[in-house]
Amino acid sequence: MAHSTALPTRETLEALRALGDRPLWSVYLDLSVGSNGQRTHEVFLRKKEVQFGELLAGDDAPREALGRVLRRIREWLAGEFDESHGGAALFFSDDGELLHAVQLTGAVEPLFVRGPGAVVAPLARVVEDHDHHCVVVLDSSRARILSVYLDAVEDEVSYADPTVPARTRGGGWSQARFQRHRAEHVQRFHAEVAEHLERFLRRHRCDDLILLGTDEATSDFAKALPPAVAARVRFAKPAPADEPAAALLERIRGVLEEDHVREDDEVLERLERRVREDYLAVAGVRATLHDLQAGKVETLVLGSGLPRGGGQCRRCEFLLADGEVVCPYCGGEVAPVDLYEKMVDLARRTDARIEFVEGDAEARLLDAMNGAGAFLKFT
Numbered sequence: 001m002a003h004s005t006a007l008p009t010r011e012t013l014e015a016l017r018a019l020g021d022r023p024l025w026s027v028y029l030d031l032s033v034g035s036n037g038q039r040t041h042e043v044f045l046r047k048k049e050v051q052f053g054e055l056l057a058g059d060d061a062p063r064e065a066l067g068r069v070l071r072r073i074r075e076w077l078a079g080e081f082d083e084s085h086g087g088a089a090l091f092f093s094d095d096g097e098l099l100h101a102v103q104l105t106g107a108v109e110p111l112f113v114r115g116p117g118a119v120v121a122p123l124a125r126v127v128e129d130h131d132h133h134c135v136v137v138l139d140s141s142r143a144r145i146l147s148v149y150l151d152a153v154e155d156e157v158s159y160a161d162p163t164v165p166a167r168t169r170g171g172g173w174s175q176a177r178f179q180r181h182r183a184e185h186v187q188r189f190h191a192e193v194a195e196h197l198e199r200f201l202r203r204h205r206c207d208d209l210i211l212l213g214t215d216e217a218t219s220d221f222a223k224a225l226p227p228a229v230a231a232r233v234r235f236a237k238p239a240p241a242d243e244p245a246a247a248l249l250e251r252i253r254g255v256l257e258e259d260h261v262r263e264d265d266e267v268l269e270r271l272e273r274r275v276r277e278d279y280l281a282v283a284g285v286r287a288t289l290h291d292l293q294a295g296k297v298e299t300l301v302l303g304s305g306l307p308r309g310g311g312q313c314r315r316c317e318f319l320l321a322d323g324e325v326v327c328p329y330c331g332g333e334v335a336p337v338d339l340y341e342k343m344v345d346l347a348r349r350t351d352a353r354i355e356f357v358e359g360d361a362e363a364r365l366l367d368a369m370n371g372a373g374a375f376l377k378f379t
Contacts, residue, residue: 007150008089008102008123013348016091016100016118024099025069025092026119028111031077032086041077041110045070048112062114068096076101091118105150121344125304125356126150129260133234134206136197137248138213138221139241140164140186143193146245147204151253153245155204159196161189190217190224198229208232210252212239234259264361271301271373280376283369285321285339291376292346293319299353299375300343303362306371310339319346343372 029041049070056063069092076098081088087104094114102123113119133148141164147154164185165178201209209232211218218236225233239251274281280298282288285306291297311320315332319342324334347354352374357365365371 007105007152007154008127010127012100012102013120013124013127016120016123017345017348019091019099019118021116023094023114023116024118025065025094025096025114026111027069027073027090027092028108028119028122029073029077029088029090030086030107030110031081031088032107044110044112045073052112052114062094065094065096072096072098089123105152117345119338119341121338121341124344124348124354128354129356129358131207132205133208133210133252133256134197134201134204135210135212135248135252136193136221137239137241137243138190138193138211139217140182140214140220141189142241143189143221144241145193145197145200146248147200147206148249148252151249153249156245157196157200159189159193161185161192164189186220187224190221193221194224194226194229198226201229201232206232208234210234211236212243212248212251213241214238217241261359261361264355264357264359267301267355268357268361268364271375272368274375275369275373280379281374282376283373285370285372288372288374289319289321289339289343291374292343292350292352295350296376296378297347297350297352297374298377299355300347301355301357301365301373301375302340302343303357303365303371304340305362305366306340308338308340310337310342311335312337312342319343 029044031039031041033039049066052066053063056066072092073090076090080101082103085103086106087108089102089104089108090098091100092098104126108122111119111122130150135146135148137144141161143159144156146156165182167182209229211221211233215238222230222233222236235255237251237255239248271281271283275283282291288297288300292300309323311324311334312318313320313327313330313332313334316327316330318327318329319337319339320327320334321339326332327334344354365373
């Protein structure tokens with residue numbers, strides 16, 4: 001039976017890696033809706049059916065497996081795919097059994113391959129490029145806490161304190177006395193929400209915290225946070241406390257995209273500086289691959305445009321980037337591999353972080369370092 005998850009996580013990547021190097025079918029589908037209101041994945045599937053059919057002509061067992069894979073893909077799409085999502089990654093055994101299914105909120109580059117082990121680099125890029133956010137939206141008497149991952153709300157809880165007085169004073173209260181009374185109620189409510197937030201952060205293992213609401217409320221709430229939680233605040237922005245989740249996501253999306261561009265630029269600038277200073281950093285596919293296999297890499301920096309063609313020795317399993325047909329270390333036969341996929345897998349096996357850069361930063365990385373570099377733990 002297939003294990004299915006709504007969104008990919010680091011645990012998903014570990015589960016796929018645990019499938020080993022046996023022959024597997026890795027299928028990535030772009031299931032986004034086009035301008036004509038239609039999804040185009042069926043055209044892609046039919047094209048791959050023809051291509052593989054010709055490739056496997058006369059070889060009954062793989063051709064029959066292909067037929068089972070295609071049937072199972074269509075069954076899964078008809079019965080299990082959430083149509084609010086824009087993509088999927090499906091992994092099958094060589095006999096056509098669906099082993100793992102992942103749904104993606106956004107579109108993904110289509111892929112349909114059969115090879116040793118699961119192709120995980122596209123999923124790894126999604127996981128590493130997207131933080132798990134905790135969003136708090138509040139005013140003086142209402143609060144909502146949301147878990148947001150891959151531009152989707154995973155969980156949401158709400159709190160309210162109807163005893164918080166309205167801003168207008170009543171009875172014979174003096175203005176100063178009334179404001180102190182109201183401030184105490186608000187402070188108590190925010191302290192209670194902060195306690196709930198700590199538990200929420202632990203439960204969902206969020207990477208950062210985003211505060212939305214009135215300027216007064218977010219400022220007061222930030223003061224109620226324990227120092228360790230306050231340090232995780234990414235930014236605070238104005239927003240209505242009762243704004244629907246979809247509008248809240250739209251509100252923070254632009255800020256997060258700007259942050260992502262800035263972070264990519266900062267990573268590349270730091271890498272370029274460290275390479276120039278020859279301080280715990282390397283540049284280029286060959287040097288990066290060498291230190292990655294030596295266990296020296298702390299953070300691997302990759303662009304998707306790096307040269308994919310590489311080799312792996314069938315005997316000692318050393319990865320090579322220069323097109324050798326014989327391993328220079330043990331003399332074993334070298335088999336062709338997707339170097340990008342192998343570098344991502346090796347980084348995860350050695351507990352190295354991965355920074356996937358995009359846009360202008362990726363173009364600079366490709367131009368200056370052939371698409372790869374790394375920060376090192378030691379030399």
